[in-house]
Amino acid sequence: MTIFQDIYKRIYASSLGKNIGIRLGAPIESWTGPEVRKCYQPITDYLTDYSQFAADDDGNGPLFFADVMKHHSFNHVTVQDMANNLLNVVPYEKGFFWWGGKGISTEHTAWLNLMNHIDAPLSGSCKQNSKAVSEQIGGQIFSDCWGYLALDKPEIAKDLAEKMSSVTHDLDGIEGGKFIAVCISLAWNIHDTRELIHTALQYLNQNSNYAHLIQEMLDFHLQYSKDPARCLAYIEDKHSYDHYEGLCHI
Incomplete structure (x- = not known):
């Protein structure tokens, strides 16, 4: 197998896995764990x-x-290059994003900011949009590509993800984007999940709530590594949606 074939196969498998998850979870998005278990x-x-x-x-x-990397x-x-690319590829309040309204949907809010000449990164900032809006999940979910473009180059993956996430998000919203991109980049050579997460953690702001939560779960895993149900119950108790602001906190 050539290096190109290996890269193609692994990125395809990773992307397919994510899209299976999107398709599987769509009907029960926003449901709680107990609600899902009760019904399904x-x-x-x-x-x-x-x-x-x-x-x-x-x-x-x-x-x-x-697409922005075709030109830079x-x-x-x-x-701002990344913000301009977003405006070029996202149609006017049609498709692509959830257009849930300004101050509700993070991406809609940032997009409106950009259209009104509020440049990035102010467009996605906590100062402009509030902590609740700026820390929702999108910054993390959109960041796969930066890891794929920088396989085994985690510093580059982190930098690209930080820039793009800041167009629409801030604070933990940016940390989540960095984390996913770095994990994908590192996964080219690191195949042990715990080692991968621990290594990626070093690329985050160590004072962020996001980094503290990852370390908390790594510590929990050391005690209960064979009990995923207990881990899920712990997360639902300590870190469910009702502990955070916004509709879909990171």
């Missing part, structure tokens, strides 16, 4: 069939946001 446990297949499945920004984002190098691409 055990889950052995897709929960519903779709004759058509709508475009989803979880999958669209990584594909289209990477790793070293010279700027946050």
Whole structure:
């Protein structure tokens, strides 16, 4: 197998796995763990069939946001370059994102800011949009591509993810984007999950809530590594949605 074939195969498998997750989780998005278990446990297949499945920004984002690198190098691409690319590829309040309204949908809010000449990174900042809006999940979900573009180059993956995440997000919203991109970059050579997470953690702001939560879960895993149900119960108790602001906190 050539290096190109290996890269192609692994990125394809990773992308396919994510899209399977999108398709599987779509019907129960925003449900709590107990609600899912009450209605569907055990889950052995897709929960519903779709004759058509709508475009989803979880999958669209990584594909289209990477277009900016057709015109810029790793070293010279700027946050505003990425913001301009977003405006070029995202149609006017049609498809792509969840257009849930200003101050509710993080991406919609940032997009409106950009359209009103509020440049990045202010467009996605906590100062401009509030902590609740700026720390929702999108910054993390859209960051796969930067890891794929910088395999085994975690510093570059982190830098690209930080720039793109800051167009729409801030604070932990940016940390999550960095974490996913760095994990994917490192996974080219690190195949042990715990080692991968621990290594990626070193690329984050160590004072962030995001980094503290990852370390908390690594510590929990040391005690209960053979009990995933206990881990899920711990997360639902300590870190469920009701502990955080916004509709879909990171």
